[in-house]
Amino acid sequence: MQQGLVIRSTGSWYDVRDTDGHIFQGRLKGKFKIAGLKVTNPIAVGDRVTFEVEDEAENTAVITDIAPRENYIIRQSVHKTAHGHILAANLDQAVLLATLTLPRTSLGFIDRFLVSAESFRIQTTIVFNKADILNDEGLAFQQEIMDMYERIGYRCLATSATEGEGVEAFRQLLDHKVTLLSGHSGVGKSSLVNAIAPELNLRTNEVSTFANKGVHTTTFAEMFELAPDTYIIDTPGIKELGLIDTSKEEIGHYFPEMRNRLNQCRFHNCLHINEPGCAIKDAVAEGEIAESRYMSYLSMMEGGDNRR
Numbered sequence: 269m270q271q272g273l274v275i276r277s278t279g280s281w282y283d284v285r286d287t288d289g290h291i292f293q294g295r296l297k298g299k300f301k302i303a304g305l306k307v308t309n310p311i312a313v314g315d316r317v318t319f320e321v322e323d324e325a326e327n328t329a330v331i332t333d334i335a336p337r338e339n340y341i342i343r344q345s346v347h348k349t350a351h352g353h354i355l356a357a358n359l360d361q362a363v364l365l366a367t368l369t370l371p372r373t374s375l376g377f378i379d380r381f382l383v384s385a386e387s388f389r390i391q392t393t394i395v396f397n398k399a400d401i402l403n404d405e406g407l408a409f410q411q412e413i414m415d416m417y418e419r420i421g422y423r424c425l426a427t428s429a430t431e432g433e434g435v436e437a438f439r440q441l442l443d444h445k446v447t448l449l450s451g452h453s454g455v456g457k458s459s460l461v462n463a464i465a466p467e468l469n470l471r472t473n474e475v476s477t478f479a480n481k482g483v484h485t486t487t488f489a490e491m492f493e494l495a496p497d498t499y500i501i502d503t504p505g506i507k508e509l510g511l512i513d514t515s516k517e518e519i520g521h522y523f524p525e526m527r528n529r530l531n532q533c534r535f536h537n538c539l540h541i542n543e544p545g546c547a548i549k550d551a552v553a554e555g556e557i558a559e560s561r562y563m564s565y566l567s568m569m570e571g572g573d574n575r576r
Contacts (some may be wrong), residue, residue, distance in 0.1 A: 269320055270286050272285055272319055273315075275491040277309065291327070292321065294328070298309065301483050308348055313490065314501060315357045315358065316334070319331045337391070338359075339390055341385060341448060342355065361392065363395055364451055365450070365455040365456060366378055366455060367403070367456070368452065370401060383514070395438060396416055396423045399434070406543065410426065411426075420561075429463045434520055438463075439464040442494060450570045464494070488504065515536070530550055539569065
């Protein structure tokens, strides 16, 4: 038996790198289920696995076990709503790439991603890309949004892959960490990575002007080594981000600005919707909690539009 790291997932086959850097094409041995977790992909990029070599000449292997995960980010499966799909596992941090136009990333989508990361205490930075295509009004609006998230405690960064703005800060952000890169298709994940690691030559596509949506260029999740101890996991663009394995009672705990006030409500089981004496609603009314964040919270409580 050997130990390895899953660096690429294609659905049924996995690229597994052993401790010497040799890469095997691995598959699961029979049915594999993780207790208490219904997922469409039992193995994710970033998983540490045990495997046995099946064919030396063909570099194939059979994965026999998965080591316990330190954390992971999961979304609701697009095809099986009762199941989850694990984006990546064993992360040091996540970076969510967002754009205010071409394509537009909604604040609701950002908030859903942040809640997913908060549920495992995964530090997240929001990178607003394509600053070069914004006019003065757009730049001012982007700064307002960045200020709002930074007040909550999230680091924000403005970048332009084409102009080089913020690219060095983006590179430094990744140093000596395993980082999940995520966001809608077309926000420029591949372009930003190519700007700091041109040798990877990740494939990019223009945004479809017909629908103002990104064109998928990343088909499977894949881990890349940028430098010693510096890894990124590039994931396919996400259209929707449905929460899973999160109860209504838990959601408020994953909003940092709400978490600090939860014990101030009159009722200990307050859901912050229409209960009297709610500290969260009072904070929203007083402008201490952004209304957009509260609306995202209500949407999640209602199981609303995942793209909001």
